[in-house]
Amino acid sequence: MLNALSPVVDDLAGQSLTQVGYFHKQRRIRAFVDHYLADEKLRDRLRDLQIQLENPQPRPWKNIDWKAINRDQIIGIAPEIFLSILVGTIDTEAPIRGYTQTSRQYLEKLHPQMARFVGGTVDENSDLLELGLWEKEERQHTPALIKVYTQLTGEKISPNPRTVRGYLPTDDPYEDLYRHGLHRVATEYGATCLYIWLMAHTTGALQDVLEELAQDEINHLTKFWGFGVWAFPDTSMIQIGQTLLKTRSPNYQRNNLLRTLRRMMKTLNWSSWTLSNKVTFIFTFIYAMHRLWNWNNSLTPKYLQGLLGI
Numbered sequence: 029m030l031n032a033l034s035p036v037v038d039d040l041a042g043q044s045l046t047q048v049g050y051f052h053k054q055r056r057i058r059a060f061v062d063h064y065l066a067d068e069k070l071r072d073r074l075r076d077l078q079i080q081l082e083n084p085q086p087r088p089w090k091n092i093d094w095k096a097i098n099r100d101q102i103i104g105i106a107p108e109i110f111l112s113i114l115v116g117t118i119d120t121e122a123p124i125r126g127y128t129q130t131s132r133q134y135l136e137k138l139h140p141q142m143a144r145f146v147g148g149t150v151d152e153n154s155d156l157l158e159l160g161l162w163e164k165e166e167r168q169h170t171p172a173l174i175k176v177y178t179q180l181t182g183e184k185i186s187p188n189p190r191t192v193r194g195y196l197p198t199d200d201p202y203e204d205l206y207r208h209g210l211h212r213v214a215t216e217y218g219a220t221c222l223y224i225w226l227m228a229h230t231t232g233a234l235q236d237v238l239e240e241l242a243q244d245e246i247n248h249l250t251k252f253w254g255f256g257v258w259a260f261p262d263t264s265m266i267q268i269g270q271t272l273l274k275t276r277s278p279n280y281q282r283n284n285l286l287r288t289l290r291r292m293m294k295t296l297n298w299s300s301w302t303l304s305n306k307v308t309f310i311f312t313f314i315y316a317m318h319r320l321w322n323w324n325n326s327l328t329p330k331y332l333q334g335l336l337g338i
Contacts, residue, residue: 050304053104056228057312065319073250081141084161089240096233097179105229114177116295119188121169126192128163133195134208209256216249225312258332
């Protein structure tokens with residue numbers, strides 16, 4: 029747990045929700061972002077990519093006292109809204125096999141090692157022979173969230189997985205990977221911000237679970253982001269924005285950022301959030317991007333080639 033936040037966490041645990049103000053939550057978010065998205069941590073996660081490409085080993089979770097999770101550990105947000113966010117997150121995390129195999133297919137022609145990292149290996153019939161490291165780590169999320177939901181409500185829940193858009197190649201695999209990779213990074217960034225925001229609204233064992241989820245997402249975001257800058261060194265901010273905001277062609281429907289945001293808002297029951305929750309959530313995205321962009325500016329071609337080769 030972040031040492032600088034320990035007194036705050038201890039003070040907030042079990043307190044009335046009315047005692048958690050907007051500026052208090054904003055300070056907590058800033059502290060979490062500064063800690064978990066610190067430059068040295070991001071550099072360490074990216075340096076780890078080459079090691080994981082050669083000898084993939086899942087990141088271990090710390091021990092969690094699951095039975096200690098309770099509703100008193102939810103702060104600054106109505107428990108029913110927190111639970112609805114939890115349900116939406118479970119449904120979004122559930123189809124991990126679809127995510128990993130789609131990404132593997134976009135990568136395998138251009139970078140077989142990275143394809144193995146995200147989606148493992150398959151035989152000539154496309155039957156899975158080996159899980160990718162990304163899937164090994166991400167597939168822990170849905171069971172963990174279900175366990176949290178059950179602990180908070182006493183009820184069991186089954187995921188209702190969203191439909192994953194599959195592999196849709198064109199005759200330009202490089203451009204296909206660029207588009208898919210940008211959306212993959214955007215998804216990991218959204219998950220990172222969501223879990224950090226939820227951490228700021230929890231304490232105790234509940235927060236411990238969210239911390240592990242956040243660290244997984246940060247780990248994957250960093251690796252995908254760094255790999256993307258290495259693979260597409262001439263990309264401009266204008267090109268990134270245009271790619272995220274448009275579909276590929278009128279007769280080839282493809283998710284863009286606005287569609288993704290609308291789906292995310294519906295999944296997270298955004299319409300039921302208070303104004304304070306909405307503003308702090310948006311603040312999390314802005315402040316996290318500020319930290320990530322500062323780190324991005326250090327990803328020079330020389331530095332990345334030293335990590336990942338020419």
